[in-house]
Amino acid sequence: MPMRQPSRTPLVASLLLLGACVSAPGASAPIENMRPVVIGTWPFGQIAGEHALAAFAAGGSRLDAVEAGVREIERLSSDGSVGLGGRPNAAGYPQLDACILDGVGHRAGCVAGVEGIVHPISAARWVMEDSKHVLLVGEGARWFALEHGVESVGIEDLTAKKQAWVARERPAAPDRAGHDTIALLVLDAQGHLAAGCSTSGAGGKLPGRVGDSPIPGSGIYVDDEIGAAGATGIGENVMRYCATYQIVEFMREGMDPQRACEEMIHRIARVDPRGYKLDICFIALDKHGRTGAAASNQKFPFAVGDLHGTQARSVEAVVPR
Numbered sequence: 032m033p034m035r036q037p038s039r040t041p042l043v044a045s046l047l048l049l050g051a052c053v054s055a056p057g058a059s060a061p062i063e064n065m066r067p068v069v070i071g072t073w074p075f076g077q078i079a080g081e082h083a084l085a086a087f088a089a090g091g092s093r094l095d096a097v098e099a100g101v102r103e104i105e106r107l108s109s110d111g112s113v114g115l116g117g118r119p120n121a122a123g124y125p126q127l128d129a130c131i132l133d134g135v136g137h138r139a140g141c142v143a144g145v146e147g148i149v150h151p152i153s154a155a156r157w158v159m160e161d162s163k164h165v166l167l168v169g170e171g172a173r174w175f176a177l178e179h180g181v182e183s184v185g186i187e188d189l190t191a192k193k194q195a196w197v198a199r200e201r202p203a204a205p206d207r208a209g210h211d212t213i214a215l216l217v218l219d220a221q222g223h224l225a226a227g228c229s230t231s232g233a234g235g236k237l238p239g240r241v242g243d244s245p246i247p248g249s250g251i252y253v254d255d256e257i258g259a260a261g262a263t264g265i266g267e268n269v270m271r272y273c274a275t276y277q278i279v280e281f282m283r284e285g286m287d288p289q290r291a292c293e294e295m296i297h298r299i300a301r302v303d304p305r306g307y308k309l310d311i312c313f314i315a316l317d318k319h320g321r322t323g324a325a326a327s328n329q330k331f332p333f334a335v336g337d338l339h340g341t342q343a344r345s346v347e348a349v350v351p352r
């Protein structure tokens with residue numbers, strides 16, 4: 032089977048364009064002449080954005096840009112929440128989730144609960160490009176990734192880890208402390224959208240738990256006519272509301288990305304027993320290159336980038352209504 036070259040694009044001239052870190056609101060004005068445009072979650076969203084812009088500068092496609100940006104965060108695995116260095120599940124090892132979406136053709140590829148795969152985002156892209164399926168999980172996802180040459184590590188000792196865990200008392204409530212996801216949305220020079228995300232999910236999750244991130248419409252969504260949205264935070268509080276799908280639908284109704292993200296937080300908080308104590312954050316990017324971000328109950332750092340380079344931003348938690 033022909034092997035796609037991993038999109039580990041080296042940083043090129045665009046790195047010279049990197050902007051300074053500033054704090055600014057989540058919203059941005061239309062910048063159609065500034066395409067490509069990228070937005071990524073958390074401080075590492077800036078690194079992802081730099082790599083995505085570098086991929087564009089090197090002639091890569093929007094999917095190359097998404098894959099390059101997310102791969103770098105998986106490679107760094109430095110935040111303890113993405114990649115094999117991510118947060119272990121309750122049995123002591125990471126099970127990773129990733130998703131990639133292309134606006135053109137409304138295509139999607141996702142992997143969930145995959146073990147020992149260094150770049151789940153690349154496995155997800157292979158699912159999209161070389162299978163008739165959208166989502167592969169667990170062992171099947173690993174087989175598929177290995178078959179497509181995605182870098183891997185052995186998982187032989189997982190059996191021992193599982194047995195040791197089974198021998199212990201199953202934790203009554205999974206430790207949700209610590210969780211981050213790289214979600215990256217891109218708009219290419221031609222005005223088409225793509226998105227990707229990767230995460231080890233909630234720390235201490237039960238083995239087999241799948242969060243919002245690899246589920247299109249929950250943790251990430253793209254509609255090439257309208258825009259894209261990504262989520263981070265406690266997946267259970269996102270996926271019960273199909274949140275990123277709804278953010279894109281809010282934009283279809285005429286809201287700008289900032290208002291759409293905020294509205295989604297308010298909508299969930301209005302009906303959820305937790306109110307605003309949801310620990311969720313959203314980013315959005317519309318077809319015009321406008322960006323937005325919102326968080327339920329914490330300060331939320333993210334990063335945007337365009338032809339001028341990348342810029343760190345943050346928003347405060349929404350003001351409860």
Ligand code: SD4
Nearest residue numbers: 210211212232242264266
């Ligand atoms: C999950 N939403 O698995 C992911 C984790 C995350 O910030 O984004 N944390 O629930």
